[in-house]
Amino acid sequence: MMQVFSEALVEENYKMSDAIRDIEKAFSHLEDIQQAPRTVIPTGEGAKAMLYMPCVDLKQQLGTVKITSITPDNPKSGKPTTQAQIVISNLKNGEHEAIIDGSYLTRLRTGALSGIASKYMSKPDARILGMIGTGGMAYEQFLGNLEVRPIDKVILYNRTTKKAESFKQRILKAYPNLEVTVTDDVVELVKKSDIINCQTPSNEPVFNAEDIQPGTHINGIGSYQPSMKEIDYKIFPKADWVVVDDLEGVKEESGELIKANENGTFTFEEIDDELKTLSINNQKRENEDAITVFKCVGAAYFDLAVAVGAYQKLND
C-alpha cells in the first residue's frame, strides 16, 4: 500500500537537526550508495524541464528517485518554480512503499549542507550571519547555520528590499530573540558577517571578493547552472580552504567554478575537499583568520539521505 506524505506532514516531523544527522550518517557509508546521472528532459522555453534523480542505498536496502519540475513562469501565478516528489522503494522485496513531497526536503537538505559546511569550516564563535538573497531557499539556509553556530545577529540583503523585510518578520516570528536587520549595502553586510550565505540565481557576483574579511566563511548555494555566478570567483584563489558538496556536480553546474577554471584563475584541481571528507575526518578550520568557501550544487544521494530519514521517522 503506497503511503503518501504531504509537505506539511514532513515539515512538521522532520527537522534541520534530523537532516544534518542523516546526511552525515550517509557520508559515513557512501560506498553503499549508488547514484545514476541525473536525467533532464526540457519541456518548454528556458529552464522549463523535468528532472529525474535516482539513487539506491544498498546498506539500508532502499532506493529513491526525486522527480522535479522546473516551471519558470509559476511565480507569476503565485506557484513555486520548483516542485518535487520522492518515491521510496524497498530493494529487498521490490515494493514501492511511499511517495514523499520533495520540495521541503530539497530546501532542508540544501540548508543542512550549508549547516554542515559552517559546522566544520566557519569560526566556532561565528555569531553574525549575512544572507544575500531571501527567496524560496533562504529560510532553511538560515536554519542550517543557526543549528551549528551561536548566531545572534542576522543581516539580510535582497535585490527587492520588501522581500527581505517580510523574511525578517518570518525569522522574528520563530526566533524573537535574534537581532535581524535589513540592509541595502552589500559591502557593509560582507564586512560585518562571520558567515556569508548566498542563495540567488544571479549571473553576476553578488559581492566583491576584495571586501571579504579574514575569518569569513562563505556558503554559496544559488548557482546551479553554468550561467549562474553569484560568488565572485576571485575569492577562490584568495581563500584558504575551498570545499564543494559534489565534485562531479560542481564541474557541470557551478557557474563560478566553471568560469574560474576556464580562465585559469582557479582550476577544478585546486578545489581542496568534498564536504564528506570534512565530516568523515572531523576536519575543521585551522586558524581564526582563514577565508573559507563552500560551494553546493546538490546530488541525488543527499535527497536519498533525507527522504529515507524522513520516511523512517514518519513510520516510527
Add this chain to the structure above:
Amino acid sequence: MMQVFSEALVEENYKMSDAIRDIEKAFSHLEDIQQAPRTVIPTGEGAKAMLYMPCVDLKQQLGTVKITSITPDNPKSGKPTTQAQIVISNLKNGEHEAIIDGSYLTRLRTGALSGIASKYMSKPDARILGMIGTGGMAYEQFLGNLEVRPIDKVILYNRTTKKAESFKQRILKAYPNLEVTVTDDVVELVKKSDIINCQTPSNEPVFNAEDIQPGTHINGIGSYQPSMKEIDYKIFPKADWVVVDDLEGVKEESGELIKANENGTFTFEEIDDELKTLSINNQKRENEDAITVFKCVGAAYFDLAVAVGAYQKLND
C-alpha cells in the same frame, strides 16, 4: 493533492480496448512525445535492479516516469519479479498529480502492442492462437489478440504443464465459449496456429523456424535482454515482414535480433518497419501466405500512453 491508484482500481477501469486505442493515438503525434534513455541501477545479483523510464507528452502537457524494481528471488516467496509505479506530472503548472500502479499497465501495454501488431500483420480471419509461455505476462497477450481477431481456439504450451493448465482455467472462466487446449508438443502448436505468441525468458529458441507454416504471424515479447532469444532467429530471413516496436530498444535488448545481426543472418538494417508506421499508414499484410514477425521490447512512451489514458479515464 497526490492521487493514488491501485492495481485493482486501474484493472477494473482501464481495459485492452482502451490501451490499444491510446497507444495508436500516441503513434499519431509522436513528434510531441520525448523520452529519455532508460536508467538502470543494479541492486544485487543477476538481473536485480531498479529501472527508471521518463517520458513527456508536450501536446497533452503531461509527463510520466515508470519506476520498476526487478527482484528475481521474489517468486520463491510468491511475489512478482517485476513491480512498477508510474508518477504523472502536469507540465503546465509543474504539479505532480498522481501515482499509478504500473504492473498491470505494463502487462496491458505489452498485450496491446501484440494486439496492434496482430491487427495489422496477421491474417484477418486468424482464429487459432498458439501461446508459448503462460507466465506473468501471458494473460494480457491473450487479451490483445482476442481484441483484434476472431480467435475461437487457443493452444497453450508451457515448460511446466501444470501452469498451462491453470492458465487454461483462467481463460475459460472469463471466456467459457473458447476452445482451449494444453499441449506438450510445440511442433503441433506451431503448425496449427494462425498467430504464435511467445512470452518466455528463454535463452534458447522455443520453436524451430522450419516448422513455421505460410500465413503465420509471430509476436515475440519475452526477450528483453541480449542473453534472451526465445524466437528462432532463422525465421527473420525467411519472413516476409519483420516489424519491431522500437528500433533503438531492439538493438539494445532483443537477444534474437542482436544475435542475427552479429552473425549476419539478418541485420538491423533489414528490419522492415516500426509498429507506429503500420498504425499511422494503416499498412496491412498483403497476402494470405506471408510469414510475419513482430518483436517487442518496450519503451517509455508506451507506458506514458496507457498511464495518461488510465489517469484521464479514472478522473472522468
